[in-house]
Amino acid sequence: MSKEQEARTMGFHSDIATTPADWLVRHQPDDPVFFFSPDTLRQTLSRFQTGFPGEVTYAVKANPGTEVLATLADHGMQAFDVASCAEMAQVRAAHPGARLHYHNPVRSRQEIDSARAFGITSWSIDRISELDKLGPIEGQEIAVRLKLPVAGAAYDFGSKFGADPQTAVALLRCVQDRGGRASMTFHPGTQCDDPAPWVHYIKACADIAAGAGTALHRLNVGGGFAAHRGQCAPDLTRVFDAIGQASRASFVAPPRLVCEPGRAMIADAYTLALRVKAVSDDTVFLNDGLYGSLMEWRDLPPPDRMHAFSADGQPRVGAQSPRHVFGPTCDSLDRLPVPLPLPQDLQAEDYLVIDGMGAYANCLATAFNGYGTARIVPHQAQSPQMTGHWRDVF
Ligand SMILES: Cc1ncc(COP(=O)(O)O)c(C=O)c1O
Structure with missing residues (x-):
């Protein structure tokens, strides 16, 4: 197995991101992705x-x-x-x-x-x-x-x-x-x-x-x-x-x-990128939810540090309106306890990027319904030459 294949099997990705948005537009992932800095x-x-x-x-x-x-x-x-x-x-x-x-x-x-x-x-x-x-x-x-x-x-x-x-x-x-x-x-x-x-x-x-x-x-x-x-x-x-x-x-x-x-x-060392699966009226379906990396949002209010953009990287700047948010599983309990303010022009296949998601997120995700895995992509805006022995894990 090549180093890259091995890294992917472990859930890591060897293509370093300079910004999460660039990486997402380049790779178009359909699964949740964590960017680690x-x-x-x-x-x-x-x-x-x-x-x-x-x-x-x-x-x-x-x-x-x-x-x-x-x-x-x-x-x-x-x-x-x-x-x-x-x-x-x-x-x-x-x-x-x-x-x-x-x-x-x-x-x-x-x-x-x-x-x-x-x-x-x-x-x-x-x-x-x-x-x-x-x-x-x-x-x-x-x-x-x-x-x-x-x-x-x-x-x-x-x-x-x-x-x-x-x-x-x-x-x-x-x-x-x-x-x-x-x-x-x-x-x-x-x-x-x-x-x-x-x-x-x-x-x-x-x-x-x-x-x-x-x-x-x-x-x-x-x-x-x-x-x-x-x-x-x-x-x-x-x-x-x-x-x-x-x-x-x-x-x-x-x-x-x-x-x-x-x-x-x-917390600050990770950014989580989710994809919108479907949007209808006042409801949004995401590719992750309470059974996954958003589990803590059952007990803590969601962080106020998220932005959305289209699959080709255009920011969604519409006025925000509260939406009921469902995760990807078939369980109707897989719903955020409070509506999330999201831009009105949000569409299916858009990305939702949430900063400060390093704590109690990927470690709490379950594999329920076959969901819950998230890739981890190294994010090195300052110096793409990564050093230190942590680099060996990617
Ligand atoms: C004994 C102990 N120390 C430290 C922590 C970390 O707490 P926090 O993530 O709020 O810093 C916990 C969290 O459960 C804990 O039980």
């Missing part, structure tokens, strides 16, 4: 590395693509937040020496054994039964995950994981008694552009650590940082500064900070 990912990583007052890791769940992990490894990322053994294997393949934080607080015994075989020494817990399940923990980092009733994110992350403050005090004491390195962690909820939840959580972590008589080894402030979905990009620097200040103000001896962004790290 390693330059954009590198720039986002650099914003985190220079702005965040601690170690920057990546939450693999947001997008475990080989091209993502390899790009992050190429540019200095040393540690990753993993939620499963499959994610551990994916990171090890891209970066054999990476440190792995296993921050899924509930694990089976088999998963714990496999994780140990991957060299995991950093875990999170939110209940005593999960600490017991780990067995001997001497010298290992155990981050107690806290939950507080705070608003600010797109939806509530505390409904599944997290210990209340009183339980967190008891867990920290147990970790210490058993010879573990006691840390704390929390997640303010995804797509959170307000620094207030982090400030609130950090202060609570300091109080809990003091109540347990523990000096925290590290404080992991989670993911949750907002991606650019509306007209303006969120102000990450404001959040980074607030985190640093809250930590200095709340702890006598501030612990080392860690963050584990998923969405905000990867």
Whole structure:
């Protein structure tokens, strides 16, 4: 098999795009296509590395693509937040020496054994039964995950994981008694552009650590940082500064900070191109939908960053009107929950291009009805000579 055939089989495409529109007009794809920009990912990583007052890791769940992990490894990322053994294997393949934080607080015994075989020494817990399940923990980092009733994110992350403050005090004491390195962690909820939840959580972590008589080894402030979905990009620097200040103000001896962004790290590096299959009255059928890369739009409003053009590249500039949008499957539930504002002159075979689609999109797509696969095309507007070992995946 040639390198190109092999790349296509993996879902990648070896013809580099200078702009998504040029590529779409040239190739006329009928299936969904993701355009991946390693330059954009590198720039986002650099914003985190220079702005965040601690170690920057990546939450693999947001997008475990080989091209993502390899790009992050190429540019200095040393540690990753993993939620499963499959994610551990994916990171090890891209970066054999990476440190792995296993921050899924509930694990089976088999998963714990496999994780140990991957060299995991950093875990999170939110209940005593999960600490017991780990067995001997001497010298290992155990981050107690806290939950507080705070608003600010797109939806509530505390409904599944997290210990209340009183339980967190008891867990920290147990970790210490058993010879573990006691840390704390929390997640303010995804797509959170307000620094207030982090400030609130950090202060609570300091109080809990003091109540347990523990000096925290590290404080992991989670993911949750907002991606650019509306007209303006969120102000990450404001959040980074607030985190640093809250930590200095709340702890006598501030612990080392860690963050584990998923969405905000990867969203901007991908653009998704969809094709219009049919248009009638107030309804549009697309070649992808809720069972595919738009699955997250069931719970989050669609990003305000899309434009449409004809198959020969003419922008659709008609006034926007709200349309019911269906995906390609035969299921009538395959419909976006709210109508999408789309240009009135939109036609079948047009392309709809959506920026900022790198997080929780291709990794959530199902194969229902035979749909759900999307090619990934490298997009390198600045320097078509791609470098770095991530290039090997295309
Ligand atoms: C423990 C943990 N860390 C980090 C993340 C990444 O969150 P986000 O993509 O909002 O940055 C998640 C998301 O579920 C998570 O559960």
